[in-house]
Amino acid sequence: MAPAVEIRGLSYTYPDGCEALRETDLSVAVGESLGLMGPNGAGKSTLLLHLNGVLPAEGRVLIQGLPVTDRNLGEIRRLVGMVFQDPDDQLFMPRLLDDVAFGPLNLGWDEQTVCERSRQALELVGLSAQAERPPHHLSLGQKKRAALATVLVMEPEILVLDEATSGLDPRGRREIIQFLGGLTCTKIIATHDVDLVQDLCDRVAVMDEGRIVALGAAEDILTDAELLFAHGLEQPRNVSRRS
Ligand SMILES: Nc1ncnc2c1ncn2[C@@H]1O[C@H](COP(=O)(O)OP(=O)(O)O)[C@@H](O)[C@H]1O
Numbered sequence: 001m002a003p004a005v006e007i008r009g010l011s012y013t014y015p016d017g018c019e020a021l022r023e024t025d026l027s028v029a030v031g032e033s034l035g036l037m038g039p040n041g042a043g044k045s046t047l048l049l050h051l052n053g054v055l056p057a058e059g060r061v062l063i064q065g066l067p068v069t070d071r072n073l074g075e076i077r078r079l080v081g082m083v084f085q086d087p088d089d090q091l092f093m094p095r096l097l098d099d100v101a102f103g104p105l106n107l108g109w110d111e112q113t114v115c116e117r118s119r120q121a122l123e124l125v126g127l128s129a130q131a132e133r134p135p136h137h138l139s140l141g142q143k144k145r146a147a148l149a150t151v152l153v154m155e156p157e158i159l160v161l162d163e164a165t166s167g168l169d170p171r172g173r174r175e176i177i178q179f180l181g182g183l184t185c186t187k188i189i190a191t192h193d194v195d196l197v198q199d200l201c202d203r204v205a206v207m208d209e210g211r212i213v214a215l216g217a218a219e220d221i222l223t224d225a226e227l228l229f230a231h232g233l234e235q236p237r238n239v240s241r242r243s
Pocket residue numbers: 014015016018019020038039040041042043044045046047
């Protein structure tokens with residue numbers, strides 16, 4: 001079976017000349033949960049934006065064997081559900097339910113199915129009671145879960161999350177971590193949240209200056225204090241909790 005994600009020799013330079021990715025290779029197995037860690041500016045978000053073709057690739061990116069090219073973009077975007085760091089980038093309708101329905105309607109699903117699935121997705125993330133509310137009235141924790149619903153409604157094979165828990169209070173963090181732990185799809189999570197990585201991730205890739213500088217089992221990376229410190233990260237408070 002083709003890996004969920006295969007990246008070969010991926011580089012990316014922003015139009016202003018900033019070299020954000022340098023010859024990056026990465027392979028993520030189907031069903032795996034990968035944590036992407038690294039200091040601010042390491043290139044984590046830039047890498048994620050290549051997984052569904054938001055940014056054009058210099059190099060090869062394959063999703064379940066399918067190259068990310070303009071021709072495949074429709075299929076790629078159905079396979080890869082991308083949750084952006086800022087939920088306000090994902091929520092723009094006057095009513096939450098319409099935000100969740102937006103993607104599936106664009107895929108051409110019939111309205112009845114879209115309505116049912118959208119309500120189910122909101123129920124899944126615990127936001128049924130908010131379905132008729134304007135998203136901008138929700139708390140950040142609710143918005144993060146709402147953004148997740150807009151993606152989960154399309155039943156992606158690969159869930160990509162950029163800073164899933166950043167800015168949340170402890171309860172909001174716990175809710176997201178617990179919720180993600182219950183999902184069986186392939187997950188790629190860029191985060192500074194070492195507790196999330198410890199609880200959810202099988203492997204960790206550490207990025208710095210546009211490169212993956214370390215890749216290994218979460219236990220091994222999280223117990224390597226020297227490595228974490230060298231790349232602006234910290235160890236979880238209890239490094240042995242997962243085992
Ligand atoms: N839109 C942009 N235009 C120019 N440079 C950018 C843009 N977005 C990010 N960068 C630069 O690319 C590098 C990687 O950024 P990013 O992928 O956001 O890192 P991370 O998500 O790890 O914090 C940084 O040096 C950042 O300043």
